[in-house]
Amino acid sequence: MDYFDIFVSILGSTIRLSIPLIFTALAGLFSERAGIFDIGLEGKMLAAAFAAACLAYVSGNAWIGLLGGIGVSILFSLIHGFASITNRGNQIVSGVALNFIAAGLTIVLGQAWFNQGGRTPGLTGDARFAPIILPGVDVMREVPVIGPLYANVISGNNILTYLAFAAVPLSWWILYRTRFGLRLRAVGENPAAVDTAGISVAFLRYRALLVTGVLGGFAGAYLAIAQSAAFINNMSAGKGYIALAALIFAKWKPVPVMFACLLFGFLDAVANFMQGKSLPMIGEVPVQIFQALPYVLTCVLLAGFIGIARPPKAGGVPYVKER
């Protein structure tokens, strides 16, 4: 295999590995820009993946699976909202709790319902989102350089992949060009000002969490019924935290979020590719370096050594009117 083919194949898997990160990081973006920290992204993704796999299996329809994933993810979001908005609880504690509940419940229910060690039955046909072959792939394949890129990176993905890339400009537009977005950003910086303007802080934050729920549902559905063909124990495997890291790495901005997710997806793809291979001059590079790199990079960024990551000012602080 020559270097260009390797490059194209790594690029293809970069896209596939980045999609759940993009959805999840955008989910976190809406919540955190509204002033609600969300450590529970991992749990939302996992619970949504399980619900999507179950419903897609029962109904045989991937779209119903997706809806189920979104529904469960919204439910988790609302519990988070009930704890952190209505009851003014600690947002981090609530997120940690929801992660545990998702991690345990998916296995307990999966084992009780399907008896396959926590897996759900394999999905076939319409129960999954199949790859879409874009028109003209066969003709394009012959073209040098662009051809393989078009055939293997741009074409051949499923509908959720394209939706993820559409969600990025859409999120930007919502956050920066609509009244809802302006208010959402304001409530994350200075909720008292929003309250003074006569807008309900709680209602606004709940709506932000609804958006978070929807996007988290897409992320879970992608894992279980697009990328794989079943739910597997703990299949999110820390992706929620990587997405959180990407969100911080992108300084809570939608378009940089996409690039941060692509970067972390690329690291993951390289790690998979490098497994057991050795580089000329350097020798075998331990896979663990690539696994740790997103976290190390995020810490370095948080330390303020490469630009400053400034979180929304009101993040993590419950809003109390009488102050």
Place this chain on the structure above:
Amino acid sequence: MSTASVPLPSWISYGVLPLLNLLLAFFISGLVVWSIGENPFQALKLLIEGALGRGEAIGFTLFYTTSFIFTGLSVAVAFHAGLFNIGSEGQAYVGGLGAALVALALDHYVPWYVTMPFAVIGAAVFGAGWAFIPAWLQAKRGSHVVITTIMFNFIAAALMVYLLVNVFIVPGKMAPETRTFLPGGQLPKLDWLMALFGMKLGPAPFNVSFIIALVMCYLVWLLIWRSKLGYEMRTLGISPSAAVYAGIPYSRTVIIAMLISGGLAGMMALNPVMGASARLQVEFVAGAGFVGIAVSLMGRSHPLGIIFSALLFGMLYQGGADLSFEMPNITREMIVVIQGLVILFAGALEYMFRPALVRIYQQFAGQKLAGK
């Protein structure tokens, strides 16, 4: 008037309120068990029998309890200083490296009671070292300690797998683990303690680190409520701006609190590494660091409360393992659900019942006043 600012007597806020939250968490756990077609009361009976039924079961329960006391104290110390240390898991993992290095270095030459103090120090220093960078970043650069400690959990996992697979592995073996420690590097079991109560420990790995854990509870109590440093930490936890105004050095207090927290988490490794398996293994922490969050929240960050809630979670872990044998429909992960529910209700939703309790309390208190 808002009910949030009405003072309640401490038997309500430290007794009734946590108990209600705990009951609700168990009630919902019961609903989950019922929804998958098993009898929750039968499950509870099996769980308690599995945790306390025989000497061996109690030994396992106390073995888990030991780990959870260490991680619970770790989370609690940071919590008193207003820091949320989610990194106990990673700090315990790296602490295991410290304990194992001491055991590997000394077990040929000296008996266990000479190794033990060095192992305690080794585990604590390595755990504290792993907490140092997040602590420093929080104190000096303002990076949120929650985020950095999460990141450091993952970095610790990658680092330890690398070390075990490439450095410590016994040549010719497949399993990524160190060699087995000789008796000089092991902590002996507490079978004599069980024998005092007329019980047999059997193969349960209940060991000397339990006593170390109890000593640490006392030391943490001294630190938090009987020392200047503890006072400074609590002040910082309640109001950072007041603390700084009172001349309490912010950076120093944050870093020291996190180092103590990391050190306590690191000591947790003594229990599984030197007390049970006598070798360093991949993922030996097995979530105990996260259980520490639940233990600390439920124990209201007080050492005495932590002992009781660690015991409760020890029972859940041991009893849950037994339960999944008896009722194969309920997998071990049911414990994780219960743990999540306890964190949710005792932590994030801790004040959910408060307004209602305030109203009931005011009604009764009002009647009493009117009767006089």
